[in-house]
Amino acid sequence: MKKLLNGNEAAAAGARLSKVQVIPSYPITPSFPVHHQLARDVMEGKLQARFINMESDQSAIAAAVGASLGGLRTFTATNSQGLAYMSEHLFYASGLRLPIVMAVVSRALSAPHCRFADHGDVLAQKTSGWMIFFCETHQEILDTCIQLYKICEDPRVQTPAMLGYESYIQSHTFEPVDVPAEEAVDAYLGQRKALGNVVDPDHPLSINPATPPALYMDFKYQQWKAMEGSLTIIEEVRQSFRDAFRRDHGGAVDTQRMEDAEVAVATMGSMARTSRQAILELRKEGVRAGLLRLRAFRPFPAGQLRKCLASVERVVVLDKNSSPGAGGGLYDELRAALYDGNGRGKGPPKVFGYIAGLGGRDVTVGDIKQAVRASVPGKEGLHWMGFPDE
């Protein structure tokens, strides 16, 4: 059924349809409406779940760990300071291999204090062992929530995931969303089948004992392999979801007009939406531009990026985050992925990075077109959109 939803409502609908069983909650702006919606859903009996009012973001994720260790499907939502405060527990949850899904409504980190969109909160957690997805549309937010449970709970993955979208630009704007029928999602997703890492008085386990060097690295290797292997599962789920719901948002990457592109715009989240329009206009103006959108920043789809970019001349990377003293999250990792060429013939494409839209600053179609047109030899490297180069 088509409904007009904002991004937070789409995330809450995704969680409700996924029949999450425990929701430890500590609301923060701008993700708090997700909590409020789910609290109402539980009170009205639309969702059979425990909604727990925790006393901090940190305790919310800690309780999510407990509930997930208890074998149940667990969901929460946060952003910015809340995510930073959770950081220690993000590593804990992924190390325990718990398939928690958490909506993260990317917002700028203080200081200076700012409520608006910025991927810096999520990018700061890129080594936490969580899968990281960024959505482009509200439909994708709802659908990706369901997909992430399918992916995370797969015995081959068993890894938590962030369902990313952006403060206000996505959380508080409205779009028509096709809300799938409950029965269809039930048939597709089913209940969580917990594996061995469950607290059960009938089968006592010691969870997270002190681990010596002889073992720690083995755990981390398994975690790494599961994350790496999840690229296959993401593709499987893309296909099974398409078969079940007739919708396709792409796998780890999503492309537009890349077949014959000479220049690619590579980005994540809401800037991909704006880039699509820029690309249509550039095409009309004779520039063969294409879009390379990363849905997944973790696992990082390096192989797919190399394949997509094998025949372009230039890549314009738009990062809504910055890493002072280095670059932008996508700019840095995309360039690293491209470095591993075959060493013969023409090298990898030239890369032009832009730090853009920090703290919710507008990134317009015109800005993106301008960045593409400015991607000429000699201008490679990192730029700040709207700021003069040195």
Next chain:
Amino acid sequence: MSERKEPLLAGTTGCPGCGALITAHWVLEALGSNIVVIVPAGCLATVGASGLRSAWPVPFVHSLFESAPAVATGIRHALDLRGRPDTQVVVLAGDSATLDIGFQALSGMATRGENILYICYDNEAAMNTSGQANGASPRCALTPTTPAGHPGLKKDGPGLMVAHRIPYVATASISHRDDFMGKLKKAARIPGPRYIHVLSPCPTFWDYPPDRTVEVAGESVEGGLWQLFEWEDGKVRVTYRPQPRIPLRDYFAMQGRFRGMKTEEVEQIQRQVDSFWGEEL
């Protein structure tokens, strides 16, 4: 489920005379096998399970330092939803995790009314990092970070939990086993958040011979310094009245951590304790 004979299994790596391990043994003995134990960072989190070996015969979760009550909350709700409300969820935490870094989570657990039994084993400093002072350390204690003696006052953990108006708060000491076991068994029958604060001395950093752990705890109780009580239905009840009380100077003298204490400081604490009991020695 079969009843176990052995509470905590052999092979723990605690120091000889470890008060925390005595506490753990008795908690398991009193509560039986239908329990889940959550232990935050601290000595007890590591001495019972290491590598591929574990002495815990019941489900054991080593949580992060500050969040054992929150992890326990998630486990509690999961067990309830799985039809296991009968399983006792127990947090067994040291005094740093309880009164300092983890107090926020403990307070949250209490105010939400979670059906969790929280036991604090108090050894009055952060022993897993070689004993630096914390909010539970007594005045004058020598620790690695208070080499001139701890200037602060010991935080009143049980008092803080009484202020939360939870169904049951008690103090205990490993020197008074019947009192402690009785409180554990009573707490196990009460639904909601419950809190027991157990004096559990540490020979390694209190600096006394390891065969005197129970004796040291006993000196504190018999001297009236560590008071055994329980708080229930809005009323406090002293469960053990030391009679006659013994002078506290021996308690301080038997521990290396108080060797910097001046006679007048001992006398001042003696007067405070006398005042509490409403009588001089």
